Each structure stands twice: as structure tokens, then as C-alpha cells.
Amino acid sequence: MTGSDAPPSFRLAYVPGVTPSKWVRIWKERFPLIPLELVSVPSGEAPALLMDGGADAGFVRMPVGREELSAIPLYTETTVVVIPKDHLLAAAEEVSTEDLAEDIVLHPLDDSLGWERPPGLPAFERPETTEDAVALVAAGIGLLVVPQSLARLHHRKDLTYRPMTDVPESRVALSWPEEKTTERVEDFIGIVRGRTVNSSRGRTPTPPQPKQEKRPASGGQRRGSAAGKTSSRNPRGGASGGAKGAKGAKSTGGAKGAKRGKPRGR
Structure with a gap:
């Protein structure tokens, strides 16, 4: 191609x-x-x-x-603080900005929370990336506040994270x-947005196909043909039956009536 x-x-x-x-x-x-x-x-x-x-x-x-x-x-997203597993905050369920007051909090250049200055004590330099900041946390240089998805993305066995309650969310x-x-x-x-395939604002739906006319089944044709043949014979059969009935009436009923009407001669 x-x-x-x-x-x-x-x-x-x-x-x-x-x-x-x-x-x-x-x-x-x-x-x-x-x-x-x-x-x-x-x-x-x-x-x-x-x-x-x-x-x-x-x-x-x-x-x-x-x-x-x-x-x-x-x-x-939920905002979390990334900390070493042996940090005191690891025992808490949630962390506030006041809990970070005595810790160095790293502020990477690719910060995704958009704040001018994170809580805690500032570091001497800003890491280039969030990944670099996570490595510094593992080295014991400071803590890091990020969206939860980034904490999961850069997960390390020696680190953990806790949700924060009073910080910006991403x-x-x-x-x-x-x-x-x-x-x-x-x-x-x-x-x-979760629209279906045939939504008017989604992709143009496939136009409906014209309906095909239903053709009678071959069995129905046979039944109709047989019925036609039967109905065409019925008039003859009915006439024949009627003729037989009339003939029987004349030959039987009429003859018997004549014999009863005439007395025997003696």
C-alpha cells in the first residue's frame, strides 16, 4: 500500500x-x-x-x-504525597499540608498541580521531571506531592503514598x-462521552437497508394449488352427488309411493 x-x-x-x-x-x-x-x-x-x-x-x-x-x-484525581515506607507519615491514613511543614517537598519542573510553591520546606534545586523527583524521595532527600496516577506510574517498592486533604487537585x-x-x-x-454507534452526534450511522418483499414459501404454493384443485372438483362432485340423490329419490321414493297408492286387484 x-x-x-x-x-x-x-x-x-x-x-x-x-x-x-x-x-x-x-x-x-x-x-x-x-x-x-x-x-x-x-x-x-x-x-x-x-x-x-x-x-x-x-x-x-x-x-x-x-x-x-x-x-x-x-x-x-486525588492528590497524594509520596514518602519512604519508613517515614512517620506512613502510619497516617490522610495527610495535611501542616504535616509537611518540617519536611523538604520537591517541586519538579513538570509539576502537574499548577501551584507556585508546594507546602513544606523548599529544596535547593528543582528536579527536571517527576520521575527524577521520585528517585530523590527514594534517596531520602525530600517528599513529593503529585496526582495519584503519577505516584502509581513511578511506583517503587521502597516508597508509598498517602492522600492529602487540603491541596490542589489535578x-x-x-x-x-x-x-x-x-x-x-x-x-x-x-x-x-459514551455515545452509541448510531448517535446523531457520533459517526454518521449506516443508513437503513430497504426491506425485501416476503415471498410465499414453496409449501404454501403447493397448499394453495391443492386447494384450488379441490375447489374445482367440488362443484362437479357436488353436482354428481346431487344427481345421485335425485335419481335415488325418483327410483326409490317415487316407486314406493306408486305401489302404496294402487290397491291390489282381486
């Missing part, structure tokens, strides 16, 4: 922590001839990627920060350039 003959693909970006497998599976079921390409992108670079045409749509963390991008909020949304709301984008929006 040449490049010009290849079917158009749909490019879907996603930021770390988002698992698009459910929506990808539905896309493949509904549009098996249209390949879906996944594009992994850091949270901070996702809006620029969409604006530059690197993907048709993407799962991003809000706010997207671009007026040209449309966004459909999908869900809000919202995940489906976003795309407003001026490029193509048919493919509408198709994917329909999938994310």
Missing part, C-alpha cells in the same frame, strides 16, 4: 498518568480501518503539541492555558484545537 493509498490515521496525545486504553479499544472496534496513533507527551508540552498539529486531540491536565484549545473535563480533560474540530475528532469526542 502506497502512502497516498494509506487510510488517514487519528493521532491521540496523552500526558503521563493518563491511561487511554479503554477509549483506544472502543475506537478500534468502531473504526477498524482508521489507525489510531498514540503520542506520549510531557504535561507542560501537550498544549503546544496540539497547536502545532502534532496530534489531532489529546488527554491533558487542566488548565490548558490556550484560548484556541477546546477542552472537555473528564475527571479529577483535572484531566480531552483537548483539541477549536479550529480543527474534524470529523475524526467528533468521532473520538463521541466515544469519550
Whole structure:
């Protein structure tokens, strides 16, 4: 298959922590001839990627920060603090910002919570990525506050996490350039919103096929033909039966009546 003959693909970006497998599976079921390409992108670079045409749509963390991008909020994540398993906070069920007052809290450059300064004591330097920050937590240099999906993504056996009660939460949304709301984008929006295949705002449904006229079964033709033959014989049979009855009346009833009416001569 040449490049010009290849079917158009749909490019879907996603930021770390988002698992698009459910929506990808539905896309493949509904549009098996249209390949879906996944594009992994850091949270901070996702809006620029969409604006530059690197993907048709993407799962991003809000706010997207671009007026040209449309966004459909999908869900809000729990915020957690990543700590060593032997940390004192590991015994707590929930943690507040006050509980972190005496700890160094790392603030990676790809922070996904959007705050200017996290709680606790600041570190001397900001790690490049969340993954780097998790490694520093394992080294005992500080703690890290992130959405729960990122804590799971970078899980380590020597670390654990606890939910926080009074910190910002991360919202995940489906976003795309407003001026490029193509048919493919509408198709994917329909999938994310849970629309059915034949939804008027989803992909154009298959038009109903014309109903075929029912043809009589061959057995019915035989029964009808046999009935026709029987009905065509019935008049003759009825006439024949009537003739026989009349003949019997004349030869039997009439003769007997004549014999009774005439006295015997002596």
C-alpha cells in the first residue's frame, strides 16, 4: 500500500498518568480501518503539541492555558504525597499540608498541580521531571506531592503514598484545537462521552437497508394449488352427488309411493 493509498490515521496525545486504553479499544472496534496513533507527551508540552498539529486531540491536565484549545473535563484525581515506607507519615491514613511543614517537598519542573510553591520546606534545586523527583524521595532527600496516577506510574517498592486533604487537585480533560474540530475528532469526542454507534452526534450511522418483499414459501404454493384443485372438483362432485340423490329419490321414493297408492286387484 502506497502512502497516498494509506487510510488517514487519528493521532491521540496523552500526558503521563493518563491511561487511554479503554477509549483506544472502543475506537478500534468502531473504526477498524482508521489507525489510531498514540503520542506520549510531557504535561507542560501537550498544549503546544496540539497547536502545532502534532496530534489531532489529546488527554491533558487542566488548565490548558490556550484560548484556541477546546477542552472537555473528564475527571479529577486525588492528590497524594509520596514518602519512604519508613517515614512517620506512613502510619497516617490522610495527610495535611501542616504535616509537611518540617519536611523538604520537591517541586519538579513538570509539576502537574499548577501551584507556585508546594507546602513544606523548599529544596535547593528543582528536579527536571517527576520521575527524577521520585528517585530523590527514594534517596531520602525530600517528599513529593503529585496526582495519584503519577505516584502509581513511578511506583517503587521502597516508597508509598498517602492522600492529602487540603491541596490542589489535578483535572484531566480531552483537548483539541477549536479550529480543527474534524470529523475524526467528533468521532473520538463521541466515544469519550459514551455515545452509541448510531448517535446523531457520533459517526454518521449506516443508513437503513430497504426491506425485501416476503415471498410465499414453496409449501404454501403447493397448499394453495391443492386447494384450488379441490375447489374445482367440488362443484362437479357436488353436482354428481346431487344427481345421485335425485335419481335415488325418483327410483326409490317415487316407486314406493306408486305401489302404496294402487290397491291390489282381486
